[in-house]
Amino acid sequence: MRTLCSSTLIGEFFLIGFAGLVAMKDPDLSMGTVWTVCGTLMFLSVLLCGVVTRPGGIALGWALQIALVLSGFFVPLMFFMGAVFAALWWASVHYGRKVEEARARFAAQTASTTPDAA
Secondary structure, three states, X not given: OHHHHHHHHHHHHHHHHHHHHHHOXXXXXXXXXXXXXXXXXXXXXXXXXXXXXXXXXXHHHHHHHHHHHHHHHOOOHHHHHHHHHHHHHHHHHHHHHHXXXXXXXXXXXXXXXXXXXX
């Protein structure tokens, strides 16, 4: 699960950076505000790569997905891109857990069929 989720989060890191470049063209937003928000979200996406398997890591990932979708109020394309990455996040979590379960079953099966070397 960690590999799939981290890949999605690194993709979001770049997406947030590019969205910040687009948001800078909005005359109603100051450059400082744009980069404070984008920088915080970019830092959070990289930080989450390391804590995704810890308690609360998945929930923080979902919070980031919600923030990406809500950023569409400032950069309208982010409604779509945020939804795409939220779907990728769901798939990463869902299929990552399935892979972990399959690995655990395989390890248990291998351990039960291997004779002890006592």
